[in-house]
Amino acid sequence: MIAHSVLSMRKRLQGFKWLSDMPAMLAWAVLAGILGALATLAFHQGMRFVQQVVAGQHGGIVAVTESLSWYMRLLFPTVGGLCAGVLLWLAGRLPSGSNSDYMEAVAIGDGRLSIRQGLLRSLSSLMTVASGGSIGREGAMVHLASLSASAIGRFTLFSEARLRLLVACGAAAGVAAAYGAPIAGAVFVAEIVLGTMTMSSFGPLLMAAVSAHLTMRMLGGYHAPYEMVNVQAVAGWDILPFLLLGVLIGLAAPAFLKLLNLFRTLFKRTGLGLPLRLALGGLLLGFLLIAIPRVAGNGFSVVSSMLHTDWAWYSVLLILVFKVLATGLTVGSGAVGGVFTPAIFVGAAFGTLFGQVILLVLPGLDLPLYLFTLVGMGAFLGAATSAPFMAILMLFEMTLSYQLVLPLIVACVMAYFVSRGVAEVAMYEVTLVRERDALLRHKLRHTTLAELVRPADTVVSTTTQMRDALQMFLDYPVRYLYVVNEEQVYQGVIAQPDLTRMLLDDNAAQDRVVGDILRMDFVKTLYPNMSLDEAQEHFVNFAGERLPVLNGDGSGRLIGVVYKSAVLEKYSAIKRSLDASGEVMLDARR
Numbered sequence: 001m002i003a004h005s006v007l008s009m010r011k012r013l014q015g016f017k018w019l020s021d022m023p024a025m026l027a028w029a030v031l032a033g034i035l036g037a038l039a040t041l042a043f044h045q046g047m048r049f050v051q052q053v054v055a056g057q058h059g060g061i062v063a064v065t066e067s068l069s070w071y072m073r074l075l076f077p078t079v080g081g082l083c084a085g086v087l088l089w090l091a092g093r094l095p096s097g098s099n100s101d102y103m104e105a106v107a108i109g110d111g112r113l114s115i116r117q118g119l120l121r122s123l124s125s126l127m128t129v130a131s132g133g134s135i136g137r138e139g140a141m142v143h144l145a146s147l148s149a150s151a152i153g154r155f156t157l158f159s160e161a162r163l164r165l166l167v168a169c170g171a172a173a174g175v176a177a178a179y180g181a182p183i184a185g186a187v188f189v190a191e192i193v194l195g196t197m198t199m200s201s202f203g204p205l206l207m208a209a210v211s212a213h214l215t216m217r218m219l220g221g222y223h224a225p226y227e228m229v230n231v232q233a234v235a236g237w238d239i240l241p242f243l244l245l246g247v248l249i250g251l252a253a254p255a256f257l258k259l260l261n262l263f264r265t266l267f268k269r270t271g272l273g274l275p276l277r278l279a280l281g282g283l284l285l286g287f288l289l290i291a292i293p294r295v296a297g298n299g300f301s302v303v304s305s306m307l308h309t310d311w312a313w314y315s316v317l318l319i320l321v322f323k324v325l326a327t328g329l330t331v332g333s334g335a336v337g338g339v340f341t342p343a344i345f346v347g348a349a350f351g352t353l354f355g356q357v358i359l360l361v362l363p364g365l366d367l368p369l370y371l372f373t374l375v376g377m378g379a380f381l382g383a384a385t386s387a388p389f390m391a392i393l394m395l396f397e398m399t400l401s402y403q404l405v406l407p408l409i410v411a412c413v414m415a416y417f418v419s420r421g422v423a424e425v426a427m428y429e430v431t432l433v434r435e436r437d438a439l440l441r442h443k444l445r446h447t448t449l450a451e452l453v454r455p456a457d458t459v460v461s462t463t464t465q466m467r468d469a470l471q472m473f474l475d476y477p478v479r480y481l482y483v484v485n486e487e488q489v490y491q492g493v494i495a496q497p498d499l500t501r502m503l504l505d506d507n508a509a510q511d512r513v514v515g516d517i518l519r520m521d522f523v524k525t526l527y528p529n530m531s532l533d534e535a536q537e538h539f540v541n542f543a544g545e546r547l548p549v550l551n552g553d554g555s556g557r558l559i560g561v562v563y564k565s566a567v568l569e570k571y572s573a574i575k576r577s578l579d580a581s582g583e584v585m586l587d588a589r590r
Helices: 002-015 022-055 061-067 070-093 102-107 115-130 138-155 160-179 182-194 199-218 236-269 274-291 300-308 313-332 340-361 369-385 388-399 402-422 429-446 466-475 496-505 507-511 532-540 564-589
Strands: 459-461 480-484 490-495 546-550 558-563
Touching: 022 061, 022 070, 022 115, 022 138, 022 160, 022 199, 061 300, 070 115, 070 274, 115 138, 138 160, 138 340, 160 182, 160 199, 160 388, 182 199, 182 388, 236 274, 236 313, 236 340, 236 369, 236 402, 274 313, 300 313, 300 340, 300 369, 313 340, 340 369, 369 388, 369 402, 388 402, 459 466, 466 480, 466 496, 480 558, 490 496, 490 546, 532 546, 532 564, 558 564
Parallel strands: 459 480
Antiparallel strands: 480 490, 546 558
């Protein structure tokens, strides 16, 4: 009865086309934003519950970890990893025709997210994060927000395009709620996931992000993560150190991402199942937590400490090395979560070390150390995500300081271009796939057919008799013969069915000439300077294997043929060459 009522309601809603039109889309985006904020708050409550059960208290991950005994620091992440692995294993065994990742659902899917898989994956992330895993909680928060948006769209029977946009709105709401950064949340989804900043998509993203931000404020869940007061402005030649910082981070960020992929590869080589693999990662992380509990969690408290207290250079270096190792163990074991926040941590430590060196070498430089820490955070995030604009806005919103924007722009832009120049690697697979697709389209548009032209053997003259044409059909397994005049100018084709039908109807037709049954404009013609992309379009609507190629000088002379198989082979060769550099990286991330 209930199922029948729900189905009837969905059918009635489907009749109102205005529900998914653009003006109404803004209202749906607001709803997605509110639900995204609620999902974020629910995840926070889930973490507190797990911490309360295990440790008898809740709060910051580092504080909870420091309060545990040495054996609990070892046991908690191990058991947490095992539970997370079991949940992931169960999610993988569920039959689903929907996407399991919100980026795939928006970028290349139909916007449908598997609710059961999504909830299990989010619970898995909850177990990893709550038990001290060195990974960001934003991944699960964004996925839960996207999941709620997908459920709304599927219930109201949105079109595929509108459903994908609504899921993107959920993702923007999740980022905005997790970081208190509504503008950066919208830009993150537009720049990385959608790959477009058109207002038709960016407008709903902004509405979703803002509504999520307002909901967090109303429910007391908002705070600026790294609010800074009276940040010193940077002017004149003082900008040069940040330029150098951007270059160095552009070299370091790809190395960090490659290191994470190396850990993924090493864990896969163990041959362990997912639950045991995550338990092993938790166990190894536990040994680190016994010695240095500050590497637990996403590193928020440590970054705040670097911004407001003085750290010795060796302490910064030590925490950086062990944090990278802890993140590698967590991510490499297969844990679900975000690498967004760990990237901010690494950038903060890197920027702090760089600032300490610069201020030591140039003691007369009137710049506070925290500026290097903040700029390092943004530049590393921009280089790792391949989204410098988002990183600039993110740091601005998290610090509430406009004075930071100028050095951020310089460092983020330099870091991005250096990182893209030295290595084809990014935090999110969809970024690499989109870039390679764009490069593939570019190569297809600028690769011509000239090298694929082959001689045409099945050519007859307009004065050729029918019996000779029939013999050529018997000698060659083709459907068409190409017809030229005395000057070798292409005239058209004769089709085997036409010739056979005429001979069956009239035996005397053998003495007639090919020109009598010539068919014009039946088979499309190609030119040697035509792009591979254009040729593919011609072959899509053509059932045959080959098409004639005419001279490109306008004379209309037939110079040969191009085979469909040759076009496909050339396309595959170009695609393989583009995938070669990123193939290992993508395999490692799966």
